[in-house]
Amino acid sequence: MRLWRMIFYKEAHQLLTNGAIYWITLVPYATFLMIFMIDNRPELPFIIALALVLMPMQIMASLLVEEKELHAWRVFDQSGVSFHWLLAVKAMISVFITVVFITLAVWVSEVAIIHAISIVVFIFPIAVFFAALGAVAAAFSNNRLEVGFWEGPVFLLFISQAIIYQNLSEPGILPMAHFDAAIANIIENPFSVVGEFLVLCLFAFICAPVVLHLLNKKKHSF
Amino acid sequence: MSLFFHFKEKFQGNAVRLPEGEFTVVRGEAVALHGDTEWLEPFHECYVDPSFVEVSVANRFISLQSDGLYTRLTPRKHLRLWASMYGCKPEEVDILRACGLTDVADRRIKRLTAMQKRRLHYARALIMPADVYLFDQPIIGADRETKQVFQGVLKRLQKRYVVLTSTSLEEAVQYGKPYRLHERGLSSQTEEVATDSPLKLEKISAKVDDKFILFDPLEIDFVESKGGHTFIHVNQEVFVSALPLKELESRLVPYGFYRSHRAFVVNLQRVREVIVWSKNSYSLRLDDRKKSEVPLSKGNYATLRDMLKM
Numbered sequence: 001m002r003l004w005r006m007i008f009y010k011e012a013h014q015l016l017t018n019g020a021i022y023w024i025t026l027v028p029y030a031t032f033l034m035i036f037m038i039d040n041r042p043e044l045p046f047i048i049a050l051a052l053v054l055m056p057m058q059i060m061a062s063l064l065v066e067e068k069e070l071h072a073w074r075v076f077d078q079s080g081v082s083f084h085w086l087l088a089v090k091a092m093i094s095v096f097i098t099v100v101f102i103t104l105a106v107w108v109s110e111v112a113i114i115h116a117i118s119i120v121v122f123i124f125p126i127a128v129f130f131a132a133l134g135a136v137a138a139a140f141s142n143n144r145l146e147v148g149f150w151e152g153p154v155f156l157l158f159i160s161q162a163i164i165y166q167n168l169s170e171p172g173i174l175p176m177a178h179f180d181a182a183i184a185n186i187i188e189n190p191f192s193v194v195g196e197f198l199v200l201c202l203f204a205f206i207c208a209p210v211v212l213h214l215l216n217k218k219k220h221s222f
Numbered sequence: 223m224s225l226f227f228h229f230k231e232k233f234q235g236n237a238v239r240l241p242e243g244e245f246t247v248v249r250g251e252a253v254a255l256h257g258d259t260e261w262l263e264p265f266h267e268c269y270v271d272p273s274f275v276e277v278s279v280a281n282r283f284i285s286l287q288s289d290g291l292y293t294r295l296t297p298r299k300h301l302r303l304w305a306s307m308y309g310c311k312p313e314e315v316d317i318l319r320a321c322g323l324t325d326v327a328d329r330r331i332k333r334l335t336a337m338q339k340r341r342l343h344y345a346r347a348l349i350m351p352a353d354v355y356l357f358d359q360p361i362i363g364a365d366r367e368t369k370q371v372f373q374g375v376l377k378r379l380q381k382r383y384v385v386l387t388s389t390s391l392e393e394a395v396q397y398g399k400p401y402r403l404h405e406r407g408l409s410s411q412t413e414e415v416a417t418d419s420p421l422k423l424e425k426i427s428a429k430v431d432d433k434f435i436l437f438d439p440l441e442i443d444f445v446e447s448k449g450g451h452t453f454i455h456v457n458q459e460v461f462v463s464a465l466p467l468k469e470l471e472s473r474l475v476p477y478g479f480y481r482s483h484r485a486f487v488v489n490l491q492r493v494r495e496v497i498v499w500s501k502n503s504y505s506l507r508l509d510d511r512k513k514s515e516v517p518l519s520k521g522n523y524a525t526l527r528d529m530l531k532m
Contacts, residue, residue, distance in 0.1 A: 006306040010292060017294040017330070071290035075346070078270065079307050080280065 003081050007089045011063070015093065020144065024058045025097060032105055044109050045183040046162065048123060049176060051101050053158040056127045059094035060134030061147040064222075069143055073222050083219050084212075091131045098127045111187060118190035119183060122197055125204035132204075132211040139218035224248045225354065225383045227275045229268040240264035243408035245401055247354075252376060252384040254394035257403030258457070262358070262387045265403060269356050269385075277383075283352035285343050287359050293332035297323045297342050300331065304349045312349045320378070321345045322371050337368045344375045354383045361397070362390055372397075391459055395430050426470065428454050428461035435461065439477040443508055444488040444516050445470050458512055480526065482506055483517045496523075496532070 015021055028051045035047065067073045067086070077083070099120055106116040137150035165176040178196070185192045224246045232240040240261060247253045255265065268274050269284055291300060298314065305312050318324045321341040326334055331342070340360075347355055361369050376384060376397065386398050394400040401408045425436035443455045447467040454461045454470075463470065471479065471487045482488045494509035496518070504518040518526065526532075 002306065002309060006303060009306060010295070010303055013299055014292055014294050070292060071288050072292050074286070075289060075304075076307065078279075078284065081307070 003085065004089070007076075007081065007085060011089055011093055014066075015063075018062075020062050021059055021097075024055060024062065025101065028054055028101060032108075044105065044111070045176075045180040047105050048102050048119070048183065049158070049162070049179055051098055051105070052123060052126050052130055053155060055098040055101065056094045056131040057134035057137065057154065058147075058151055059097055060090055060131040061137040061141070061150065062134075062144060063090045063093065064135055064138035065141050065144055065147050067222050068138070068141075077222075083215075083222065087135060087215065091128070091135070094131045094134065095124070095127045099124070115187050115190060118186045118193075122182065122186060122193060122200075125197075125200040128204045129200075129207055132207055136211055136214055139215050139221070142221075225275060225277070227385070229265065229271075229274055232264050232268070238405065240268065241403075241405060241407040243403065245408055247383040247385060249383060250380040252386055252398030254386040254388060254398035254400045255403050255408070256388050256391045256394035256400055259389055261403045261405075262389065265387060266356070266358065275354060277353045281351075281353045283347055283350045283355040285347060285355075285357050285360070289343060291331045291339060291342060294330055296328045296330055297334070297338075297345070298327045300342060301345060301349065304346050308350050310349065310351055317345050317348050320348065320371070320374055322367055337365050340364065341368055341371050344372060347375055348378060352382070354385065355379055356385045356387065358387045359389065359393070360386060361393055362388065391435065391456070391461075392430055395433050395435060400435075426454065426463070426465075426473065428463050430461065437461075439474055439479070440489070440491065442474070442479075442489055443492050443510055443514065444486055445474070445479075447485045455514070458510065480522075480529070482522050482526070483519045486516050488516045490530075496526070496530075 028047065031050060032047050035043070064087075073086070076086075102123060103116065103120055106119050111119070133154070137147050141147045141150065161174050161176050165174050165180075168174070182193050182196050226244065226246050228244040229240065229242065231238060231242040245253055245255075255262070257265075266284070266286060269282065270279055272279055275282075292303075295303065297318065301312065301314055301317060305314075315324075318327050321344055323338060323341055323345065326338055331339065334342070344360070347357070360372050364372070384398070386394065387403075388394045391400065391402075399410075401410055426439055426442060427434045427436055429435075437454065437456060441456050443457070445463070445467060446453045446455065452463040452465060452467050452470060454463050467485070467487060471481050474487055474489075478490045479487050480490050488506055488508070492508045492510065493506045494513075495507040497505045497507060497515075499505065502520050504520065504523045506516045506518050508514045508516065
């Protein structure tokens with residue numbers, strides 16, 4: 001418990017003065033505000049998807065690669081603080097920031113509380129998946145600049161398929177279409193997406209050991 | 223009371239990464255291991271090996287040159303972080319004062335100078351309740367204040383076992399009982415110079431502060447005479463010898479040294495290249511990291527050619 005507290009203490013103090021994290025969170029907030037100012041009823045699925053693609057991956061990668069840049073982790077490692085604990089704390093922080101933003105977006109969009117909770121629960125495995133992707137990006141990068149090379153293609157892929165989705169008459173093949181439909185269904189009836197939710201959980205469950213294996217192989221680089 | 227350290231031979235392929243060695247550390251008297259980085263790095267890896275010494279790994283403090291700090295924290299927050307990590311409640315104000323960090327206690331680490339950051343690493347030694355402490359190159363390139371702080375830290379650790387590692391022999395001699403770590407293992411570096419010592423003729427002495435350092439003749443790269451003083455060049459470091467060049471020459475010649483110039487005696491085993499600049503100008507390039515050049519006079523060039531059958 002003491003060691004958990006210690007890692008949280010470090011992360012919290014580092015995070016409060018981390019300009020990169022503020023910048024990462026600013027982009028979806030600014031997009032959300034802009035859409036909100038133009039159209040009083042912004043497209044909620046797009047905002048949620050944007051936050052999911054941008055925030056957990058970037059925050060996780062940024063927090064983790066910083067350990068490499070600072071060479072400060074060795075001291076903690078020697079004291080018996082496990083690498084998995086570090087990963088868990090950083091993943092919790094990145095998922096937490098994402099969830100806070102999405103909750104805020106859902107609340108502003110005047111969605112009923114039960115539906116808002118359902119949306120947050122639904123997006124949780126997706127946030128975990130993107131955080132895991134961020135961890136992999138950090139493991140294979142040496143600094144924040146290299147992390148950017150990983151994030152760029154993911155973001156471009158998201159934006160391009162969002163544009164295609166807007167212009168296609170039958171966009172059923174695109175992930176954005178499924179996500180859009182799922183969010184709309186949750187607002188109608190939260191229990192109608194249990195099947196999709198279980199698939200997402202299974203996907204995250206399969207990804208987790210693969211990511212942990214990759215990270216264990218790269219552990220020495222931290 | 224003393225503590226016995228033993229490290230086993232380490233191999234990488236067919237090459238020895240670290241030779242076997244052992245040494246004893248007494249409380250209050252630091253031991254300083256001097257050697258090249260290629261030997262010191264595997265030694266640091268050994269330090270966290272359970273069989274290295276009869277002290278649990280959790281009770282071994284290690285401070286390496288590569289250790290970093292969380293740059294957005296302040297020294298005070300870092301001390302609290304370490305205190306929480308080691309489960310102790312140190313006297314924060316006292317440690318900050320001892321490390322000369324009181325004025326910058328609440329300044330972010332990225333705004334500290336390199337010396338202040340180094341002193342913050344010393345502070346970790348004062349927080350961690352360990353039995354054995356290892357400092358890697360603690361004062362290399364340090365300013366006077368940092369050196370004083372480090373001496374203060376060593377005083378506070380008088381009841382503990384302290385090991386220092388350094389690539390600088392001078393640093394090793396200043397702060398502890400020096401040993402040299404090389405391909406053949408560990409060898410003691412200093413001894414009181416006894417006039418009747420049977421080893422006297424096999425060692426070349428140089429004085430640093432209040433100690434004499436004894437070199438193996440083969441450790442020496444070359445000897446230079448300049449401004450009435452004799453300088454011994456060893457592993458890119460320079461030591462002043464009390465002996466004149468002529469006497470050193472007579473003692474070193476049996477070990478393969480050669481008077482290449484009126485002011486230089488060079489270890490021929492270290493010579494990699496004989497450079498002919500012109501008909502009358504020659505020099506020798508050594509096989510050290512700096513690729514040092516030593517002048518070779520025209521008269522001695524002919525003799526050297528015969529000696530080396532060039």
